[in-house]
Amino acid sequence: MTRFGRLARNHDFTVLWTGATISELGSRMSMFVFPLLAFQLTGSAFMAALAESAHLLGMAAALLPAGLLADRFDRRRLMRLASASGVLLYVSLVAAGLAGVLTMPHLLAVAVLTGAGAGLFAPAEISAVRSVVATDELPTALSQHQARQHVASLVGAPIGGLLYAVARWLPFAVDAVSYAVSWFMLGRIRTDLSAPKIQGSRQRPHRELAAGVRFIRQHPFLRVHLVWSMSTNLVVNALFFTAVLRLIQGGFPPLQIGLVETAAGVFGVLGAMAAPGIIDRFATGHLTIAVAWSLTPLVVPMALVNAPVVVAAALGIGLFLNPAGNAGIGAYRIAVTPDELQGRIQSTTQFLSMSVLPVAPLLAGFLLGRLGGGEAVAVLGLLTALIALIPTLSPAMRTLPSPAVWRSVAPRVPVAA
Numbered sequence: 451m452t453r454f455g456r457l458a459r460n461h462d463f464t465v466l467w468t469g470a471t472i473s474e475l476g477s478r479m480s481m482f483v484f485p486l487l488a489f490q491l492t493g494s495a496f497m498a499a500l501a502e503s504a505h506l507l508g509m510a511a512a513l514l515p516a517g518l519l520a521d522r523f524d525r526r527r528l529m530r531l532a533s534a535s536g537v538l539l540y541v542s543l544v545a546a547g548l549a550g551v552l553t554m555p556h557l558l559a560v561a562v563l564t565g566a567g568a569g570l571f572a573p574a575e576i577s578a579v580r581s582v583v584a585t586d587e588l589p590t591a592l593s594q595h596q597a598r599q600h601v602a603s604l605v606g607a608p609i610g611g612l613l614y615a616v617a618r619w620l621p622f623a624v625d626a627v628s629y630a631v632s633w634f635m636l637g638r639i640r641t642d643l644s645a646p647k648i649q650g651s652r653q654r655p656h657r658e659l660a661a662g663v664r665f666i667r668q669h670p671f672l673r674v675h676l677v678w679s680m681s682t683n684l685v686v687n688a689l690f691f692t693a694v695l696r697l698i699q700g701g702f703p704p705l706q707i708g709l710v711e712t713a714a715g716v717f718g719v720l721g722a723m724a725a726p727g728i729i730d731r732f733a734t735g736h737l738t739i740a741v742a743w744s745l746t747p748l749v750v751p752m753a754l755v756n757a758p759v760v761v762a763a764a765l766g767i768g769l770f771l772n773p774a775g776n777a778g779i780g781a782y783r784i785a786v787t788p789d790e791l792q793g794r795i796q797s798t799t800q801f802l803s804m805s806v807l808p809v810a811p812l813l814a815g816f817l818l819g820r821l822g823g824g825e826a827v828a829v830l831g832l833l834t835a836l837i838a839l840i841p842t843l844s845p846a847m848r849t850l851p852s853p854a855v856w857r858s859v860a861p862r863v864p865v866a867a
């Protein structure tokens with residue numbers, strides 16, 4: 451039986467993953483529609499961008515307190531609360547759309563609050579995965595997590611666009627249903643997902659948040675990885691924006707430009723399917739270093755040739771190892787993190803990694819305007835190589851062994867049958 455097949459026999463993980471996958475697909479549809487609807491309501495490209503940014507802002511603002519809540523309260527209740535709030539918020543958009551009273555402030559409020567709900571859900575979900583999945587199955591579980599993100603990204607936009615063409619409120623109605631399905635599925639989890647009990651009294655919230663940061667700072671691998679992930683998130687996303695903007699400047703049809711995101715989604719799904727075997731076959735540190743360097747040589751054809759097929763092939767191939775790298779590192783982080791810190795470690799790493807994303811489009815626009823397309827891509831490629839030196843030169847990264855070694859010394863937690 452394959453790793454995915456063995457994991458599929460885990461009832462609680464299957465229920466958790468299925469509900470979250472359906473909800474994420476609905477959310478990707480809404481995220482695609484938000485800018486379209488905002489532009490239709492206002493005629494402003496800035497307001498269209500603001501609608502999508504508002505969701506990210508809500509998520510980033512909620513992550514740190516959400517990690518604290520995930521370490522204090524029942525994780526199932528937190529996830530169901532986030533799902534229930536998504537139902538109510540999107541139903542409000544459906545009702546306003548049907549009544550013909552949908553406004554921009556209403557849309558922005560829903561974008562911010564659903565982002566906050568996603569921020570509340572994420573640390574609780576990762577903490578729950580640690581409770582329902584055995585240590586040796588964590589890489590496969592997180593590979594499936596990567597796969598669902600890429601599948602949702604791949605099909606969410608086309609489905610959202612199709613539903614939006616029928617009625618502008620219809621994607622939100624489908625998303626409300628997806629949240630309701632998630633709420634129902636979460637109620638079927640059998641494992642006790644209560645936060646671990648601690649001895650003594652709780653500390654003040656800022657001290658508990660500081661404990662999560664201190665754990666990362668004191669762990670050499672996690673510290674190096676956090677610095678590298680923040681840096682590479684900024685530069686790789688700037689590279690993606692630069693490539694797309696350069697294609698737009700080149701006058702290529704939107705359908706051909708869309709090929710870039712489609713290729714990234716397809717290679718992401720293929721990479722997620724191959725991820726468990728890759729993770730088991732290589733040392734986690736070496737895999738991380740390989741991911742860090744994987745995009746650098748492919749920048750050369752992107753700098754020399756401005757064509758959708760070249761950009762799509764380069765970014766797609768370069769991102770193939772990304773799901774394995776994310777899943778392998780994520781599995782190690784979960785395995786070595788004490789259960790009482792799971793929520794805070796997840797929220798802190800995700801918050802810091804997301805904090806640089808708003809700068810990526812600005813960096814892309816600046817370089818493209820000052821240097822031109824090919825030169826901007828070349829500069830970002832050089833920065834990608836310099837950032838790849840961070841894990842390459844780190845002894846903690848180079849010496850991290852394969853999962854067969856590190857999971858044998860990871861702390862064990864009870865897992866439901």
